[in-house]
Amino acid sequence: MKRKDWAKVLVLVLTIAFVIPCLSSCASATKVMTLKADNGKTYTVNKEQFEFLMCYTKANFFMNNSLPSSYDIASVWEQKTESEQTYDDFYKQAVINQLKGRVVEEYLFDKYGLKLNDEETATQKKNIQTQVTNLGGTGSYKQYWGYRWQMLYDYTLCNLRTDAIVDYLYGENGTDKVTDEELEKYYQDNYTGYYIIMLDMTHKVVVDEEGNKVRTTSKDSDGNEVENDEYKLEELTDEEKEEKALLPQILIYKLEDDADFQELAVEYSDNYLSVKYPNGLFVLKDSSLVNDAAVTSALKDLEVGSYTSPISISDGKYTYIIKRIPLRDKVYEDEDYSDLFSSYKDTVKFDKYDKLVENYVNLIEVNDSAIANSSMAKTFLTEYVDYYYQYLRKSSR
Numbered sequence: 001m002k003r004k005d006w007a008k009v010l011v012l013v014l015t016i017a018f019v020i021p022c023l024s025s026c027a028s029a030t031k032v033m034t035l036k037a038d039n040g041k042t043y044t045v046n047k048e049q050f051e052f053l054m055c056y057t058k059a060n061f062f063m064n065n066s067l068p069s070s071y072d073i074a075s076v077w078e079q080k081t082e083s084e085q086t087y088d089d090f091y092k093q094a095v096i097n098q099l100k101g102r103v104v105e106e107y108l109f110d111k112y113g114l115k116l117n118d119e120e121t122a123t124q125k126k127n128i129q130t131q132v133t134n135l136g137g138t139g140s141y142k143q144y145w146g147y148r149w150q151m152l153y154d155y156t157l158c159n160l161r162t163d164a165i166v167d168y169l170y171g172e173n174g175t176d177k178v179t180d181e182e183l184e185k186y187y188q189d190n191y192t193g194y195y196i197i198m199l200d201m202t203h204k205v206v207v208d209e210e211g212n213k214v215r216t217t218s219k220d221s222d223g224n225e226v227e228n229d230e231y232k233l234e235e236l237t238d239e240e241k242e243e244k245a246l247l248p249q250i251l252i253y254k255l256e257d258d259a260d261f262q263e264l265a266v267e268y269s270d271n272y273l274s275v276k277y278p279n280g281l282f283v284l285k286d287s288s289l290v291n292d293a294a295v296t297s298a299l300k301d302l303e304v305g306s307y308t309s310p311i312s313i314s315d316g317k318y319t320y321i322i323k324r325i326p327l328r329d330k331v332y333e334d335e336d337y338s339d340l341f342s343s344y345k346d347t348v349k350f351d352k353y354d355k356l357v358e359n360y361v362n363l364i365e366v367n368d369s370a371i372a373n374s375s376m377a378k379t380f381l382t383e384y385v386d387y388y389y390q391y392l393r394k395s396s397r
Helices: 003-029 047-064 087-111 118-134 138-145 149-170 180-190 238-244 247-256 261-268 293-300 344-361 384-395
Strands: 031-036 042-046 191-200 203-205 215-219 225-231 233-235 281-284 311-313 318-325
Touching: 031 047, 031 087, 042 047, 042 087, 047 087, 047 149, 047 384, 087 149, 087 344, 118 138, 118 149, 138 149, 149 344, 180 191, 180 344, 191 247, 191 261, 247 261, 247 318, 293 311, 293 318
Parallel strands: none
Antiparallel strands: 031 042, 191 281, 191 318, 203 233, 215 225, 311 318
């Protein structure tokens, strides 16, 4: 390269060095959302906060779905959800919705005159700054995660604000505590019940000398051996596999002959939950009872009192027969279901809170042009997702 060319490059580098801080500052100042509240204050979200949450959400998408960074390709983000949204649009909209909630929360926090606990905020900052130090400083941290550490700190404060508002309104001494009627209404509106028969087509449940099904065991925190909520299994022989392949249809014949579904579940199901909850499983309607599209589809229009045909999943490894049942009265107060409904009251609290926030969302002005070109596909993805992916693979071996 000629000397005068080096000079041109140097001039260009110096020019960029002066321009980049301006662009960064301008981008941070760009307002993405604005709420002009009735207390005379204006609450906003800027472009940097938006980009942080896009980045944070993308990383969590990969980790929650146990995906390596090699899946960060256009075809993944172009896949569509059941509502015909692309994954890209779905998660971008989720970020927008979350930030709208953040704006409203800042307003409500002021409205109720709340303060954050200094000790909690100091702990949050210390934990994040430890991460910064471990990664070699603020520059290395931003390069690794794709955002400044202050953005993560602000995000943790948002979560603390949420908890403070919810406790103020619905906590033990709350001004608008959840009522028995609200607990019941949420249950009736959002839950459904099932009996389940799950057949493991390549294994059988181990039985003891008396013919009782054996559960797996593990050590508790005190070193004592405790039974787990799953059966101990052993592999079927080829002959046993052929015999078990007939069982799903045999059970259908029994059901058609008016056999009791739950009695069959207790006798034949290879899933211990069929025995642990003899009165049925009660779950949120929009949750995945079984993480499989075929099962989800079969349950979609299943009426109370009806049961599915045998559903084969995981390349024939498992077969399900599921019956929809009526909701059991106040099961969220039943001691036998306490582990399933341990956080039920909190769920209702946050549902009530979400409805409160929703009242203000329509008052927020969104600067669509500022985020029009943003997408999950274009958003930075941290290399940590590959470390996490490898960690999960090793843990599962």
